Every structure is written in structure tokens, then in C-alpha cells.
Amino acid sequence: MVAIRVARPDDVVAVGALTAEAYLADGLIADEDDYAAELRDAQRRADEAVLLVAMAPTPDGREAVVGTITVAPYGSSYAEIAEPGEVELRMLAVAPEARHHGVAVQLMRAAQREALARDARRLVLSTLDAMAAAQRLYDRLGFVREPERDWGHEVVHLRVYTWAPPEAPGALVEAATWPAARTVVTADGWRAGLSGGFTRRANSALPSGRPADLGGALARVEAVYAAAGLPPTVRVGSGAPAGLGEHLSAHRYAERARTDVLVRAAGEVGPAAPGPGWSGHTHVADEPDDAWLRAFLGVKNGVDHADVARAVLTGAPAQYLTATSGGETVGTLRVAFAEQWAALSCLAVSPDARRHGLGRTLTRHGLALAARHGASRVFLQVEAANAAAAALYAQLGFVVADGYAYLVREDG
Ligand SMILES: CC(C)(COP(=O)(O)OP(=O)(O)OC[C@H]1O[C@@H](n2cnc3c(N)ncnc32)[C@H](O)[C@@H]1OP(=O)(O)O)[C@@H](O)C(=O)NCCC(=O)NCCS
Structure with missing residues (x-):
């Protein structure tokens, strides 16, 4: 699992080398090109834009840079085509040996988070015709082509993609x-x-x-x-x-806790049945019963809070999904309603029952239930560090729409 953060002074030399190496490995540039020197100059990117890095643990217990992206707000020297209100993404690179592990997706999500935190109304990026792998990634993340903004110089043609955050439910x-x-x-x-x-x-x-x-x-x-x-x-x-x-x-x-708000449309998405490794059934109730609360709070390590948890959960109209196996409650999900929105929360699968498709099954049930109750859109909140849940939600077509962090007074 990689961690994404802003580059520290000690990282910049490695970031520069990695960026150039990634472009050279794909034959996108030649070593003697001016652009290779620009890619190696990560120090200037750190000074004049937001330089993000993906860090992976090494066998000797340290961490190494495996990817990077530069986030350039409108007006920064790295923003080549951004208009007011836009943030431009530059120089996405993943080390050749770290590819196909989702590092680029995590970097792009972090960049989306960074843009949302700056109240950007749109992200914009340019990509070379030859960057086919990157273009597939942009398509998957909901970026759209804007051919009328394509540009270039001499023999280079650059395709422009943009992404605007979808409507978010808002804090209220x-x-x-x-x-x-x-x-x-x-x-x-x-x-x-x-x-x-x-x-x-x-x-x-x-x-x-x-x-x-x-x-x-x-x-x-x-x-x-x-x-x-x-x-x-x-x-x-x-x-x-x-x-x-x-x-x-x-x-x-x-x-x-830096948290992403993810959204998608309500409705059926794929078969609402777990994988072959799980036998049991799911049911829906209007109230959380004791077994549901124990199962949810057990995963959250907060069993002491049963009474106040019940008060908070039942303070809004909601439905409670339970997955049972052998008479035991092994999975929970809550679907609450406000305006046109349904909120998914309390997704918890007991540790012994994980990786059998139960989390996905409960989420699919929740999406269908949301539509049956008249909701058109569904949202959920997921901590940025919760990679397992983020992967599950991405599979089901959730995209980031908003984000926030909790700031807690240290001595409080
Ligand atoms: C997140 C959680 C609900 C997943 O439950 P699960 O039943 O194990 O999930 P599934 O088996 O349905 O997995 C669906 C997909 O999620 C992703 N995923 C799940 N667990 C993962 C893990 N540990 N690492 C990486 N990806 C993971 C995978 O993409 C998986 O698809 P695949 O199995 O086809 O590769 C479970 O780990 C859990 O209860 N965690 C603690 C509570 C929590 O974080 N809830 C979410 C709060 S927003």
C-alpha cells in the first residue's frame, strides 16, 4: 500500500529522477531534450506548485518515492492552460516497476482532493497523443476530452482533459x-x-x-x-x-481524519449476491437491533457507545441492512435519507468474513434500496487512508465530489 503526501525537501532529488525515468522508459522524451531537464527539476515544482509523492515501504523498513504528480493552481508558473477557477495537473509519473498497482489512481485522487480543498471548479490537464495508458485512466476517473482546448507547439500535439466535481450533498x-x-x-x-x-x-x-x-x-x-x-x-x-x-x-x-465524500446515482449495479465463498443471507429493518449495533460497533471498537450510537443513528430516517451467516451477524450497512440523497454509512464486515464480496454485496443492496426509497443520488464518507473501502467504492462507480478534515485541539 502506498501513502500519498506533499513532497519533503529530502524527496525532491528522487522525485526529479523518477519523473524523467518514467517518461524516458515510455520513449516519450529523449535524454538530451530540454524537457528531460525540466522533469528532473522537482525543486522548482515544490517551490512554485504543490508537488505530491506516492511513497511505498521498502524491504529495509524505509520508504521510497514510486510516483508523483504536480498540482498547479491557476496563476502558478506551472499552469500552462488553466483558466481562473481551474487547477492544472502536470507531470504524472509512476516508476516503471511500481505500475499496475493503482498508484496513479491514488495520485489522481489526491490531486482531486487538493483541488477540492482549494474550491477549484475544474481540473485540467494536457496529455500527449502517445500517452494511451494515462488516457484510459483519465476516462475511468470521469475526466472528459475537451478537443477545442487542445494545443501544441512544433510537432507536439497535446490533448486536453477536464474534470469538474459532481454535485455534492453539502455539510448540512x-x-x-x-x-x-x-x-x-x-x-x-x-x-x-x-x-x-x-x-x-x-x-x-x-x-x-x-x-x-x-x-x-x-x-x-x-x-x-x-x-x-x-x-x-x-x-x-x-x-x-x-x-x-x-x-x-x-x-x-x-x-x-482527511475524508472524501463520494457520490454516484442510486439504483441497481450488478448482481446483489456475494461471491461463492460466502453462504448466508441479508435482510432489511427499520431499526438497528442489538446484534446489528454490536456487529457495527465491534468493528469500530466502540462497544461502550451503544446507547448514544442508537440515538445518533435513529435520529434520521434510515434502513438497516444485516448480513448473517450461521446465525451470526457478520455485516452491517445503514442507508439514511435526506432530500434527494441517500447516505450509506456503517459498512462493516467482521474480520473473519472479509474478502468474500460481502462488503460489495451490502453496498449494492444499499444502492438498490436507495432507489426504491426515491433517492436519486447516493453519497458516503470514507477516510482517505482507508484504501480497502476506497477500492470497493471505486469498483462500484463512486467518484469524489467533496472532502473535509477534522481538526482536533491536541490538548483538548
Ligand atoms: C471495507 C470492508 C467493509 C470490506 O469488506 P469485504 O467484505 O472484505 O469487501 P469485499 O470482499 O466485498 O471486497 C470488495 C472489493 O473491495 C476491495 N477490498 C476489500 N478489502 C480490501 C483490502 N483489504 N485491500 C485492498 N482492497 C480491498 C477490493 O477491490 C475488493 O474486490 P476484489 O475482492 O474483487 O479484489 C471491510 O474491510 C471492513 O469492514 N472494514 C472496516 C470498516 C470500514 O472500513 N468500513 C468502511 C467505512 S467507509
Whole structure:
């Protein structure tokens, strides 16, 4: 499994070498080309744009750069064709020996996340006619060709692809499907969820507006959490007040869980049956029973929270899917409803029952159930680090539409 992050000073030499090597290996450039020198100059990319790297563990317990992409906001020296509101992707490269393991997909997702965090309305990239593998990847990730923006110089022709994030449910719809047991609205309109510590989602503050006094708005939220004996936690996503992330980082807050909001249409997708290695059945209920809660909270390591979990889960209209095998509950999924949206949550498969297609089966059931209940779109939240779940959702056609992180005060 690789980890994606912003390049550190120690990485840049290896990043430059890898980028040039990847292009040379595919015969896209010659060693003596000026462009080879530009590809090797990762230091300038780190200085003038956002240089992302994919790091893989090495056998001797260290990590090595296996891939990279450069994210260049409009106006940066690396943005060649970006228009206002667009972010341009440049120089995607994966080491030849690391290919066919999904590294490029993870880099592209991280780039999408980076663009969303900057409130970009569109991503744009140029690709050489010969880059067939990359073009298949862009198609799969929902990028579209924009031939009228194609460009080039001398003998080089570049094809342009763009990607615009699909409609996202937004923080308020998300909150409506996972309502805190109690919500305190501060004088600034920030909504502080309090649920005895059961999930950050139900124990975090949703900031709003453009407070002139960010410090004061934060102090009022901190007082709410202090009174409840909970660590102050703020959800920072698209639409958050400008400068909030920086303000929190400068005030002892640390990022705890970067999360992607994924969406797709409701409806049937493939056969709703698990693979041949699993025998059992699934059923739907209007309420979570004790076995459902135990199974879900067991996977989440939060069995102590049963009462408050029930209060949060049943605070919104929802259906509860259970998978059983040999009389045991081995899988759970919740489908909650708000406006035209259905929210999938609580997907959990007990460790002994994993890798038999049960997670996929439950998700497919959830998509069909969403459509039967009149929802047209489905969303879910998944932590960026949860590679297993991300792979499952990508298989089922979910795409990223939004993202956020929780910032928690370290001494809180
Ligand atoms: C994520 C989870 C629900 C998957 O359940 P599962 O029944 O093992 O998943 P499936 O067998 O249906 O796998 C479907 C696809 O997901 C991906 N996947 C699942 N587990 C994976 C793993 N450990 N590593 C990489 N890919 C994985 C694969 O693409 C797999 O397809 P394949 O088997 O054809 O390769 C399970 O690991 C789990 O309960 N994790 C803890 C709770 C959690 O993370 N929930 C999601 C919260 S958003």
C-alpha cells in the first residue's frame, strides 16, 4: 500500500529522477531534450506548485518515492492552460516497476482532493497523443476530452482533459443523515455537535459564515466542548471560512481524519449476491437491533457507545441492512435519507468474513434500496487512508465530489 503526501525537501532529488525515468522508459522524451531537464527539476515544482509523492515501504523498513504528480493552481508558473477557477495537473509519473498497482489512481485522487480543498471548479490537464495508458485512466476517473482546448507547439500535439466535481450533498445534508444527539448553535452560527464522543462526525463543529473575529468564534465553540468534557473538534471543508485551517493549525489543532465524500446515482449495479465463498443471507429493518449495533460497533471498537450510537443513528430516517451467516451477524450497512440523497454509512464486515464480496454485496443492496426509497443520488464518507473501502467504492462507480478534515485541539 502506498501513502500519498506533499513532497519533503529530502524527496525532491528522487522525485526529479523518477519523473524523467518514467517518461524516458515510455520513449516519450529523449535524454538530451530540454524537457528531460525540466522533469528532473522537482525543486522548482515544490517551490512554485504543490508537488505530491506516492511513497511505498521498502524491504529495509524505509520508504521510497514510486510516483508523483504536480498540482498547479491557476496563476502558478506551472499552469500552462488553466483558466481562473481551474487547477492544472502536470507531470504524472509512476516508476516503471511500481505500475499496475493503482498508484496513479491514488495520485489522481489526491490531486482531486487538493483541488477540492482549494474550491477549484475544474481540473485540467494536457496529455500527449502517445500517452494511451494515462488516457484510459483519465476516462475511468470521469475526466472528459475537451478537443477545442487542445494545443501544441512544433510537432507536439497535446490533448486536453477536464474534470469538474459532481454535485455534492453539502455539510448540512450530511449532518441531517448523521445528526448529533445535541447541537449547540453559537452566536456565530457555528453548529457544535455533542454526542458523548460517539464519532467525530457527531462531535464536531460545523463552521459557517465569514466571522471577522475567527479567534472569538473559535473560543465560543471551545467553551461548548469544554463544558461537555469533549476535545474541541472542527470540520474544515469546502466553504469553510477563509484561513480557518491555518488559524487552527497555529492554535494547537492537528488534522485527524482527511475524508472524501463520494457520490454516484442510486439504483441497481450488478448482481446483489456475494461471491461463492460466502453462504448466508441479508435482510432489511427499520431499526438497528442489538446484534446489528454490536456487529457495527465491534468493528469500530466502540462497544461502550451503544446507547448514544442508537440515538445518533435513529435520529434520521434510515434502513438497516444485516448480513448473517450461521446465525451470526457478520455485516452491517445503514442507508439514511435526506432530500434527494441517500447516505450509506456503517459498512462493516467482521474480520473473519472479509474478502468474500460481502462488503460489495451490502453496498449494492444499499444502492438498490436507495432507489426504491426515491433517492436519486447516493453519497458516503470514507477516510482517505482507508484504501480497502476506497477500492470497493471505486469498483462500484463512486467518484469524489467533496472532502473535509477534522481538526482536533491536541490538548483538548
Ligand atoms: C471495507 C470492508 C467493509 C470490506 O469488506 P469485504 O467484505 O472484505 O469487501 P469485499 O470482499 O466485498 O471486497 C470488495 C472489493 O473491495 C476491495 N477490498 C476489500 N478489502 C480490501 C483490502 N483489504 N485491500 C485492498 N482492497 C480491498 C477490493 O477491490 C475488493 O474486490 P476484489 O475482492 O474483487 O479484489 C471491510 O474491510 C471492513 O469492514 N472494514 C472496516 C470498516 C470500514 O472500513 N468500513 C468502511 C467505512 S467507509
